[in-house]
Each structure stands twice: as C-alpha cells, then as structure tokens.
Amino acid sequence: MIDPYYLQQFTIGISLGMVYALMAIGFTLIFGVLNVVNFAHGEVYTIGAFAGIMAIAAFGPPFLVIVFIVLAVGALSGFSLERVAFRPFRRFSDEASLKSRAMREATLMSSLAMSIIAREAMELLFGSEFQTIDISYLINKPISLGPVTIVNGDIIIFLVSVLMLGGLQWLLKYSAIGLSIRAVSNNPLGAKYVGINTDRTIVLTFVIGSMMGALAGILVGLYYGAVFPSMGFIPGVKAFVAMVMGGLSSIPGAVIAALVLGVAESLSTTFMSSVWADMVAYLFLIVTLVFFPQGLFGARRERV
C-alpha cells in the first residue's frame, strides 16, 4: 500500500505537469516550424487569461462561450505577433537569407521586445496585482477520490490537453494545413519550391499555437484564480524546459517532459524546501543538455 501522502503529492505533480504541458504544446508547435523560440508566447497566454476574465466581468457568459472568445483573441494576437515580430525578418526569400542564423535569431529579440511591451502595457492598464475574478467561475471545486483530493479543474485541464494533443497530431498527420506545416518545418526552401505558401503556413502555425496558448492562459488563470500581467513568465520557463527536455520539436515529448517536471517538483517538495523545488526544473534542463543533447524524445530528427 502506497502512503496516501505520496499519492496526493503525485496527483498534485500530475496536475502541475498538465498545466505546464498545456503551455508547452503551443510553444513547441511554433518552435518546430520556425526553429526559433517565441518569447512572446507567455504574453499570449496572459492576454488569453485577461480576455477571458474581461468577458466574465462584462457579461458573465457560460464557460464554452468564454473558451471561444479566448480562442478568437488568441488567434488575433498570434496573427498580429507574427506580423509585427516575425514577418519583417522574412523579407528576403533568397537561399542565403533563409539560411542565415542572424535573420532567424533576430526574431528572438523582436519577440522578446513584443513580450516586454505587451506585459508593461497590461501593467499600465490593469496594474500588476491579481485581478478579481468572479469566484463562481473558478475551476477549483474539490473532488475526493479516496485518499487523494483533486479539483474539477484538473479534469478539465486533462481533457483539454488530450484534445489539444490528439487534435494537433491529427491535424499535422492528415490535414492539408498540417502537411504544409510539416513541410515548412522540415525544409522551408524546399517547401517554397514545391509551391507551398510558406508565409501563409507560418501565419497559420502562429494562429493555432497562440489559440492554444491563450486557452491555456484562461484555464490556468481560472484554475488558480490568479490573473496578473506577469503570470506567463514562470509557466513560460517551465514550458521551455519541457520543450528542450522533450527534444525541442516533439510535441508528445514536451508533454511527457512537462508531466515528469510537475511530478518531480511536487515530490521534491517532500525532501527539500519548496524554495529549491524550482531548481529541479533547471537541474533537469542541465542534465538533459549534458547527457541527451537531442532531448529525451528528439533522437529522430523529424520535426513537429
């Protein structure tokens, strides 16, 4: 018989991991296609959360309506982000520019800049404190399962993650959009030569990835009841670690790595002060980079 204490800690870890995974999915999708980190993903997540709670405050719609509003806002912010921070660096489509690391990595800076601008703007607009949310919308009603307690949000987040993961795998494997995303991710120049509209594909990737990011934001916001302008930062770091551990461009890999991360953090709290629990994530990152430079699930180089 396992000590119910560890069972509870394990459950908390899984639910933490699901939260990280939710964010890691969209993050990894965008990385898989462009091969650059989108630093503004955390802010898309925050914008999603703010859009959701503003909708709640304005007219208190049912849960599903909020989800659709958030998805729309996410799509819009993904589209604008691509337009402002990424497209200007793809102005030249000759082979040298496409292969130029400098051109690609300039978007690191531009997305970071967008993330800072968005965060500071939200701070100016809403203040940096937690926003007040109608308590009845929070998804944290306890459910007892024998010795462990979970909340309804755990179930919702689990279902959404499964849906996202499954839907994305289907999209990438069987739909025309998905095939073109994979083609661009594999070889942008080659994809262009065979007649794929690479710009449109990249925009679509951003739209899909950001919709997922925004949805993650509102779900986690309602799960914890904590929506504030810098809320995207810590999950962003954790999603980044999960992505690297999972092999940079494998979405299922990132999800598994996120779960491992969550459980490790939660269990490590037992043996050390929670102040050090954050270090577990970075320790994992270092260990992965030293011993598995390809990531745990990244041995096969097919992306996305």
Add this chain to the structure above:
Amino acid sequence: MTMSRRTTLGLFAGVAGMLAVPAAALADGPVYLGYQLPLTGNTAQYGQDFKTAAEIALKDFNASGKLKVPVEIIFEDSRSDAKEGVAIARKFVDDKRIVAALGDFTSTVSMAAAQVYQRAGMAQLSQTASHPDYAKISEWQFRNITTQAQEGVYNADWMTQNGLKKIAVIAEQTDWGQSVVKDFAEQVKANGGEVVFTEFFNRGLPDFRSIITKIERAKPDAIYTGFFYEDGAQFLKQMKQLNVETPVYSTSAAYNQKLVELAGPAAEGLFLTVTFLPNSESENVKTFVDEWKAARGGAEPGQFPAQAYDAVNIMLEAVARAYPDVSRQNVRDELAKTTDFPGVTGVTSFDENGEALKQLTKATVTDGQFVPVK
C-alpha cells in the same frame, strides 16, 4: 596618493551634504521630500497605493496652512530592486533641496538604501520595512510599522491563549519572512508550545498544494503564516481545495480587502493582527477612507496605504515643527521627537531606535469582512 573610489564618493557625499544644509535652511521656496517606492514591476501595486496615500496627505497638509511654504514630494521608482533603491538614495542625498526621505517598500531595499542615508545624514522613514535590523542601522532610520518582534510575540501569545500547542509555520523567503518565523517561534517555545514544521516559499509561488500536503503530514493544531495578501489568497484557496481545515493565523501583512475578494469563502475564519480597520469609527480614519475612496473609485484602503498616509503625515509634522530651520539634521531630530501622533493606524510614538510603537488589534474574517475579535 591614490584615492579609493569609496573615499572619493564619501567626499562627494560629504561636500554635497555641507552644501545642502545651508541651502535648504535658507530656502523660502517649497520644502522638498523624497519618496522612493516601487511604481512598476511585480510590487507596483503597493507603490502605487503609497503614492496615492502620500498625495492625499500632502494635499491636506498644504491646504491646512500649518506651514507658510508648500511641501513637495519627489517620487522615484525603485521597482523593489535594491540596486535601484541605492541609486535613488544617492540621487536624493545629492539633491540639495531634499530634506528627508520616505520609503522604500521592502525591508531589503530599505536597508540597502539606508546605508546611503546613514552616510549622508538624511532621515529615512519607511512605511513598511519591518525587518528587525532596519531601524537599528543608525539614528537616521525610522519606520511606521510594527515589527515582527512585536507581532510575532503577540500572535504566539494569542495562539497559546486559544490552546494551540503544535504549530506549523510557513513564510516567504525574504528578510521579512525570516523575521516572522524567528520571533514567533521563540515565543511559542517560551509559552511551552512546539513548532512542528517550518518552511519558506518563494514569493509569488503559484502552487502551495505540495507544501500544504506536507504541513498536514506534521498534524499541527494551527498554521502561522508570513505572507502578503496575494500569496495568502492562493494559500487559503488551495487549503480549501485540499479540504484542509486547520486554522490559519497571519500577520498584518496579509490584511487587505483584496484578500477576501480573491479568496472568497476560503478566507473565512482567517485570524490576523491589524493596526488599521477601515470601518473604524474614529474621525481621522473616516476622513482618510473617504478621500481614498474618492481617489480610487470607491475601493477601501488596506493597511499599507494607511501606514504610508501616517508616515507622510508624521514626516510633514516634523517638517512643520522644524520650520524655519528645515535642515536635514533638524528634521531628523524633530522626527525622533514624535510622540502620540494620532494616526489612522493608531497612536504612534517613536522609541529611541526610531521604532514605531503601536497598538495591535486582533481580527478575523467573517462574512467577507475583517472584524475585530473580542
């Protein structure tokens, strides 16, 4: 001879100080005060509150005609960053017009800046720095908040009175959090109780569930917590999520109406000490609360803005007493003489260390309101 950079800086500060005193003393123009506080960054909400409170106090003071010349406050944003705090302190002491400084928000930043004020000889009055060592730095440091040395002992006695023996303690991992644990734990032991669990967490931790589960394994009678209202709301909500019903005691730092707003029913039954209750009957509290509500669209002020309001008023009174000789030394001396100042956070006097002596009130959350415990 080579002069070290430190000596050079020291000389500069010294010269600036010498120049500053006569210039400020002779001025017929406005008297200037400096206020360093976080106006952006993660703790911006506190700094913004202080600013509003200071503006209310300043407006009323200037309108009252207690002083023939107007007083002005120069606000500088420290972002709760110790490096910024020191830079601002240097800027303030180099500004010949400024006679005294208010702030900063956190103990860490206030203590870093205090080194500069101490060397230059300028009074520093923090509305919130509650680390035990802050006021001891030099004769130039003052504060308008009860310390954990006072609150911790008071809370330990309160919990002993209620028959709680085995106590778990958690606090944020800051200078302040350390002092919450230390002074409380000592008094619990002195009262014959036992601290069965101690842990620190990083401020802004989103998920307390692992810690709560760990606390529950130690089976305490009660949990004593050193957190601010946002962490507090998360902690209380997640206690409820996990169906944990151990009573929670906290310090005045958790006292904020926003705590109840964020945590909802989960905040019910939280015990804490306060020095300010906005629904108090006294006249000056009513005035402050009304003006705050007018400035902030109807929201009630928490304890921190009230402390900032009192701190600014205490400073303004000291300036008024020092007038017309408004030198840095003289303002400091008048500040030290503050006795029985009738503030909104209770009657306040400074002891010989610049420590505020205040009356503490026991409170609890009932039906979404902070009410005094009889």
